[in-house]
Structures are given as C-alpha cells and as structure tokens.
Amino acid sequence: MNLEEVDVLYTAEEIREKVKELGSKISADYEGEGLLVVGILKGAFVFMADLIREIDIPMELDFMSVSSYGASSETSGEVRIMKDLDFSIEGKNVLVVEDIVDTGLTLNYISKILKQRGCSSVKICCLLDKPSRRRSPVIPDYIGYTIPDQFVVGYGLDYAGHYRNYPAVCILKPSVYMND
Numbered sequence: 001m002n003l004e005e006v007d008v009l010y011t012a013e014e015i016r017e018k019v020k021e022l023g024s025k026i027s028a029d030y031e032g033e034g035l036l037v038v039g040i041l042k043g044a045f046v047f048m049a050d051l052i053r054e055i056d057i058p059m060e061l062d063f064m065s066v067s068s069y070g071a072s073s074e075t076s077g078e079v080r081i082m083k084d085l086d087f088s089i090e091g092k093n094v095l096v097v098e099d100i101v102d103t104g105l106t107l108n109y110i111s112k113i114l115k116q117r118g119c120s121s122v123k124i125c126c127l128l129d130k131p132s133r134r135r136s137p138v139i140p141d142y143i144g145y146t147i148p149d150q151f152v153v154g155y156g157l158d159y160a161g162h163y164r165n166y167p168a169v170c171i172l173k174p175s176v177y178m179n180d
C-alpha cells in the first residue's frame, strides 16, 4: 500500500473480525430458510469471497454487474444491467452483497428489479454505509461499518480502477484525486 496516497481506516484484521460477525448473524437469520447470495460486481467481490466463507448454512451464489446511465442516473438512479443473474430467483431468499452504499440509488433500483422477479425476500448486506449521502430510502439489513462522507478505497473498492487489491479499507487522500 502506498501510504503517501491513503490513510488506513480499517485494517485487514479488523475487517476479518467484522466479516466473521456478519457471517454468523446471516447464518443464524437464514438457518433452515435457504439463501441465495447475489454479489454486485466489481466492488463486492473481495468482501463477498470472505463473507460466504463465514456463512455456515447451505447457500447458492450469483453475480450481477451494473453501471449507471451517466448524468441521468444522478436524478433517476436508473442503472444499466451489464451482467444479469444466471439463474431464476423465484421463491428464493436473496441477500444482495455490496461493497458500499452511498446515495443508495443503485441498490434501490436493484432491489426493485429483484422483487419484481418473484423472490421470497430481498435483504442487503454491505461492508460500508455512508448514510449522510443517502438520496434514496435504502436501509441495509447488515452493515459492517457506518462511515462519514469520505472517499474510501481498498478491499475491492476502487478509484479510477485502482486500489482494489489493498487488503485494508483506506481513505484516499484528496491530493490524489485533486491531481487528476
């Protein structure tokens, strides 16, 4: 990690403990119910890989990839599905896994789409939540950390495609993006 560019917010060890806690809560809540974990690419892939290994009940997984419609998404929150789910979700308990909930526009849209497809339930699990930025009424069911309005990278989160490989969640120093 380049410490001239980032400040560590949560270390890899802290995250491991937090993910364990989330995994046992999820395992207890869905015991005997059946569970389909849906990861939102790309940001959620690191978190999801760790989280599913802390879930000790039978589960399936799938992925979706979305991108926003540019400027119009600022108001509508509409997203384009770049990769859809591979399987039907009818009658399933879906747990959407996301790296971070910011304005909530993306997850609001995804939750709506999934509910229309006839699943039994849709819940949200995010590693990070920035509630102060919310513009859509999304309340995640499982939250790792609630953070202030700062831009974070690492543990799957990127800035312009970089930093996803950092094992810690880090605050990106403003000097980095102000130079771009």
Ligand code: IMP
Binding pocket: 043, 098, 099, 100, 101, 102, 103, 104, 105, 106, 107, 150, 151, 152, 153, 157, 158, 159
């Ligand atoms: P929302 O629709 O505004 O909630 O968008 C959430 C998405 O924005 C996340 O899945 C991330 O891809 C991105 N995002 C929001 N805040 C950050 C951040 O602090 N660092 C990296 N990506 C972020």
